Amino acid sequence: MKRRIKHVTVLGSGIMGSGIAAHFANIGVEVLLLDIVPFELTEAEQKKGLTKEDKAVRNRIATENLGKLQKASPALLYSPSFASRIKVGNFDDDMKKIANTDWIIEVVVERLDIKKSVYEKIEQFRKPGTLVSSNTSGIPIHLLTEGRSDDFKDYFAGTHFFNPVRYLPLLEIIPTPHTLPEVVDFYMSYGAKFLGKTTVLAKDTPAFIANRIGVFGIMNIFNTIQKLGLNISDVDKLTGPVIGRPKSATFRTADVVGLDTLVHVANGVRESGVEQDMFKDQFAMPSYIDFLTTNNFLGSKSGQGFFKKVKNAEGNSEILRLNLDTLEYEAQGKVSFPTLELTKTIEKPLDRFKVLIGGKDKAGEFYRLTLGSMFAYVSHKVPEISDDIYKIDDAMKAGFGWENGPFEIWDAVGVQKGVELAKEAGYEVSDWAKELASKNETFYKVNDEGQSIFYDKNTGNYDQIPGQEAFIILDNIRKNKTLWSNSGASIEDLGDGIINFEIHSKMNSLGGEVLDGLNRAIDLAEKEYDGLVIGNQGANFSVGANLAMIMMMAVDQDWDDLNMAIAYFQNSMMRIRYSSIPVVVAPHTMTLGGGCEMTLHADRVVAAAETYIGLVELGVGVIPGGGGTKELTLRTCKDFMKDDVKTNRLRDAFMNIAMAKVATSAYEAYDMGILEHGKDIVVVDKKRQIAEAKKVAKLLAEQGYTQPIEQKVTVLGKDALGMFYVGTDQMLAGNFISEYDKKIADKLANVMVGGNLSEPTAVSERYLLNLERETFLSLCGERKTLERIQHMLQTGKPLRN
Structure with missing residues (x-):
């Protein structure tokens, strides 16, 4: 039933x-x-x-x-x-x-x-x-x-x-x-x-899986740090994004979670008596933990823990760290290790581990000891806490935010090398792991069907990880099913007549190589396939256009090339909308600027629930220039009903762009008009997103998809423009925006009402795109826009000048 x-x-x-x-x-x-x-x-x-x-x-x-x-x-x-x-x-x-x-x-x-x-x-x-x-x-x-x-x-x-x-x-x-x-x-x-x-x-064992492994890892670090003469800032640098872990790393995570919670879990494991083997000493509390808990310095909830926020002599906020030897708070200072410098050109954290364990400094020694200890520990927890290695990896990735689980990392450094690291740390791995190493095998493989298989210690064979039939793993199919690729993008065959266009440039930004790939993907789909999905499984869908390229052209005053580049972007977005095959876009996490514009032009959108999407271009001193301004204007104006208060709806769309508003979920994107009810869908499980997008593309094709005809839209002209000018004047008078914010917003308003028109007029999409592009170019010639772009490139934060 x-x-x-x-x-x-x-x-x-x-x-x-x-x-x-x-x-x-x-x-x-x-x-x-x-x-x-x-x-x-x-x-x-x-x-x-x-x-x-x-x-x-x-x-x-x-x-x-x-x-x-x-x-x-x-x-x-x-x-x-x-x-x-x-x-x-x-x-x-x-x-x-x-x-x-x-x-x-x-x-x-x-x-x-x-x-x-x-x-x-x-x-x-x-x-x-x-x-x-x-x-x-x-x-x-x-x-x-x-x-x-x-x-x-x-x-x-x-x-x-x-x-x-x-x-x-x-x-x-x-x-x-x-x-x-x-x-x-x-x-x-x-x-x-x-x-x-x-x-x-999970099995009914103390702390189950994720907390059992995670707390061991933290306690191992607690008991290793002073041996190496490292401070907590050093460790947080070594255990954060460089190895694919959250920015909060180790000690900031402990402060956020609460030291009492951490101690409770660790004590629970120790007192249960399950760790009676070589690892029992790792669950003993160092003296500095006793100091913190005795004084109720439990982290964020109590105002201080491993870190403490204070006002310095200049009256500015400063975060101090605990000196684990003196138990006094001190300035954090800078953290630098030669080993970390060697990994800066390695994009994937998983590919960095071989370099990190080879380091000749304290960072290298830290990685060898902590990874060796972890490898030994997880090998002995199978089958105690889990019969299967993939469950341990899944638990650590999903529960602790690790990009890769311990067995995946072990594979990355080499199974035999992991055995050696464990010995160096003073431990022996389990017999089954030694046997695997002796065979020169790995914990994971990918079979011919593009599915992940894992080593089952009970049978000595490789078995398929269950549940994969519900999703598509691009990493697994890329090797055998890539149809084309360049430095910024690739095209993969998803099967059943559907291909996928995947962006993999730095931060998935949209530059010339990505747009070339997109147009190639549409060409290929129109000639040989039934539909196209635009999706990836990176950290973010796309952070938007390549700002560095725009900055370079604007500084050199290369206006013709910049105009051509923006026109190329616009035409690429219009090809998504008006190709002869269905195009389904699958946005997730950060989907900003050009990534949002790509989403706006899809035939259908299959969005992850955790999608943070918006047109953020005003934050860098321009308006959306890849069709975003045009598209929100079109969506608002084409649906005007008789007796509707037109300017209110247009004002909402204007404010979303002018305030660079970002939806905090796919459902909020519906409220902002970025996603459309009855057309676009949301999936809660991001792993299923590409597979669901493929289904939607296939269904559209089977239903007899016909290439759409370009639309005309009635814009409101000067009557609505006056309303916008009054609004921006009031926001400036109230100190909500700067004078330059007002200048950009007024230019945005001019595009959204259709420019210098004396009355409501039906115009084409191309008319609005030309107006949008002209405005974008004019703003690129402004010094304050260049200051905003430069500040964003240097700091990752918007400048309100």
Whole structure:
């Protein structure tokens, strides 16, 4: 029988509970969020004359946490309006409502007795067959079901989300011996397909998978750092983006997560007695950890931890670091290692590891010791915490934000070399890993079908990683199915008559080599294929046009070439719109400027939910010049209805461009008019995005796609222009914008009303494109625009001059 989830009850409205509630609301599920009844009235409630029996008092905790959820930054909801899908209540009055829910998720305090008391209440009202799960991270799952009914046990499992729930994709599924196999299958598939999670099947062992491996890695660093004479700034430099880890690296991550949380997990593993082998000493706390916890210096939540923000002598904010020897805070200073300099020309973090472990300085020694320790540790955790190596890698990538898992890194340095590094660190890897090294084999391979296969220690064979049929991995098909490539882009055959155009320039910026590839892809698709997908699986879809090229041409006053370059960009976007084959664009994460314009011109868009998209060109002193200004003008004006307040809708589009607004999710992009309801779709699981885009392109082709005819649109002329000028005057008077902001905004307005027209007039898209390009070029001749472009290239931040 198919199980549908229409309603979820979340028990516990704290940070994790409200985050889980928000994410279910994000995917369209109704949520009931419950918490305890407060013990006492607040002063404000007493002044209002409320009593403990008033609903507002009894629901206060859940209500307040829902309010915090709505104000969270970064946002936990894809759209503020989704909060309406969450209703609040309390355990005493509203537990009976779980009789009508499909899934009950317990997220109360990490105490076994409290959780068991909650389960007692659940059993009173729960319908047989209703799913029940716990988000616990520290209590053995099998202990939670003691004393429960058989039906409760059948449908119960651990569902361990990671915080923040919207942004960290890991969901560990931990069944008990009683959990029905079909229930486990449901949790795994629902988490992946509907919640967009990397669902990892974990064993009921202390800290499960990600925290077990992650905390070992952190504790290993804690216990290694002083041996090498490194400080915490050194370590954060060595363990951040250079090796494909988050910018917060090690010590900043510990401050953000909270040192108490980290210590709790580490102590839980040590006290459980599972680490009785060569690794047990790694879970002992260094003296500086005792100093921090004793003084309640727990990180961001307490105002200081490994780092402390202070005001310096000049009155400016400064972040100090803890000296681990003196236990005093000090200035951070600069971090520099010769080994890191050697990796600057290596683009992929995975390709840097061979260089890093060969370093002759302390950085090289650090990498050899910490990686060697990690390789040994993970080899011994199979099969203790997981039967399969890919589950460990998936958990670390999805839960800790690692670009590559430990076994993938081990492959990158060489399996035999990893064995040697472990010995250098004082450890022996497991026998099965030694055997693999002796065969000169790897942990992972790609088969002829472009699918990843992994080494199964139990069988000694390579098996396919399950679930790949639902998605396309471009890295895997690139070797055998690349039809053409240059330095900035490539074209791959996705099969079934659909090809993919992939951008892989630096930061996926859009320069001449990318546009040449795009036009080649359209030519190829029109001649030999049924449709085209424009998609990639990089860190971002595209950060926009190549600013350095624009800057160089403008400084040299090479106006003819710059005009031709912008015209080429515009014509390329129009080819996306008006080719004879369907073109589907698959944006994700940062999709800015030209990347947004590419999206705006697609026949269909298959956007990842986590898409941050917008026309940001005003931040560098120009207007969108690749068809973005034209397209938002066209979309706004062509849909005017009789008696519509036209200028209000046009004003909204103008403000989105003038304020360089970026949607914080694909759903917000609908509100901004970048995505179109009933046409474009959103996928929550980014791994499925290319496969879904291929399906859409194929469906359009099978439905008999016909090349569209270029449109005309009625623009509003001078009447609307006056309204915009009044608005920009008021914003300047209120100090919301600078004089140069106003100048750019006025030029933008002139394009969006169709220029110097005395009345509403029907014009072609080409007319608007020419006006857009002329305005873009004129702004490139302005000194302040060049200052803005230069500042963006140097700092990555906009300049408001």
